[in-house]
Amino acid sequence: MLLDCMDKYLQAAGAGGLQLFFPVTKYIQPYIHIRMKHNMESIVGFIRNEIENHQQEFDTENLRDYIDVYLNEKQKAKKQNREFVIDNNNLAVTVSDLFMAGTDTSASTLRWAILYMMAYPDIQDRIQRELDSVVGRNRLPRLADKTELPFTCATLLEIQRAGSIAPLGFMHCSQEDTTLAGYKVPKGSIVVSNLWSVHHDSELWDNLDEFNPERFVDDQGVVKERVELIPFSIGRRICIGDHLAKMELFIFFTHLLHQFKFTKPEDSPALSFEGITGIVFSPQPFLTQATVRQ
Incomplete structure (x- = not known):
């Protein structure tokens, strides 16, 4: 409720x-x-x-x-x-x-994650191969495994870019008169940061409509966290829960994929990436089939 x-x-x-x-x-x-x-x-x-x-x-x-x-x-x-x-x-x-800042945001990100895994089974398979190689089948993933799971971490970053669950961040108020990019911003102005535009800018991201975790992996196979990815906003007013959220997302995402394979149920509606717009941008309700991995 x-x-x-x-x-x-x-x-x-x-x-x-x-x-x-x-x-x-x-x-x-x-x-x-x-x-x-x-x-x-x-x-x-x-x-x-x-x-x-x-x-x-x-x-x-x-x-x-x-x-x-x-x-x-x-x-x-x-x-x-x-x-x-x-x-x-x-x-x-x-x-x-x-509750509202720390619950719905993480839940929406995980719903996007499951949706993308269903839509891109080859990426899901690659993550699970990486998990099996690093973690094995006798225990669950833990934070200490993070550095050894570059493709898994890169996929999480791409989910945050593509999903952009906080498309306009949250409104702030300017504390003093200032000028930004030639525009005057008077003290007391309500300021909205368009994070969606940053995450979906063709000048920043090649083939931005393509779901591609490889954009966050360098030539040596190491995760590269790009400065253009700002799902928790940026600067002094960055989300205070960003470190906790990153840990939660990693643990939940890896545990889910370690234990289950997610597929689209037969005769279920076509997958849609048209989200529901609010403070949090969440996916439309969808059905999934979670099969326990052996």
Whole structure:
């Protein structure tokens, strides 16, 4: 239920979060605003219940997660007679941000990954041969294997380029008057970075419509992470979860392909790469057949 609410909320918010940063749109498309409000209330309501459960079960000797750490710090502040400005409302919103920023993005990337593996079985076979050669069949892949799996890592990079799940990143606000490429950007301007245009620029990528992991592998067979690939944005406002997301994607992707072969089920609809546009660009729903590898 929670994941469904997040998915609907992010789709309704629009590419780049237009519904969030331009409140006037609620008068133009009120039904979208109502749907966003309903889904956000469901998400925050779920988290409020979790906070209440944590308060009842709280144990300073067993801090299980982010909420427990918050409760511990709040308790410390009370004992030290110092102000603790963050209340449970702030906590609920912060946790919802962590859920939406760290859950749907990784899930959408993995859905694109499975879709591309179904569409390009030769690439899937090559990854699995590499996994079998480096990891073997008696254990699961781990982060320490990453340097020995160049084609697998290159494929993940190509999935991030082709899928571009955050096509317009997220809106920011300029802190001072500046000039960029000859254009004046006044202080307080809303700034949107078009990451999709970078990842789909024919001057930067040869045969950009071709799904080709080889573009991220050099002549020595080593992964080359190109500066033009910026799925987590760039600069001081780069996504704070980029390192965690990269680890998660590697672990989930390699575990899935180590254990399963993904194919298009017979009589299922044709594969489509027309995505659903929202804050997160996700693939259309599709069917897959996961066959356990021996």
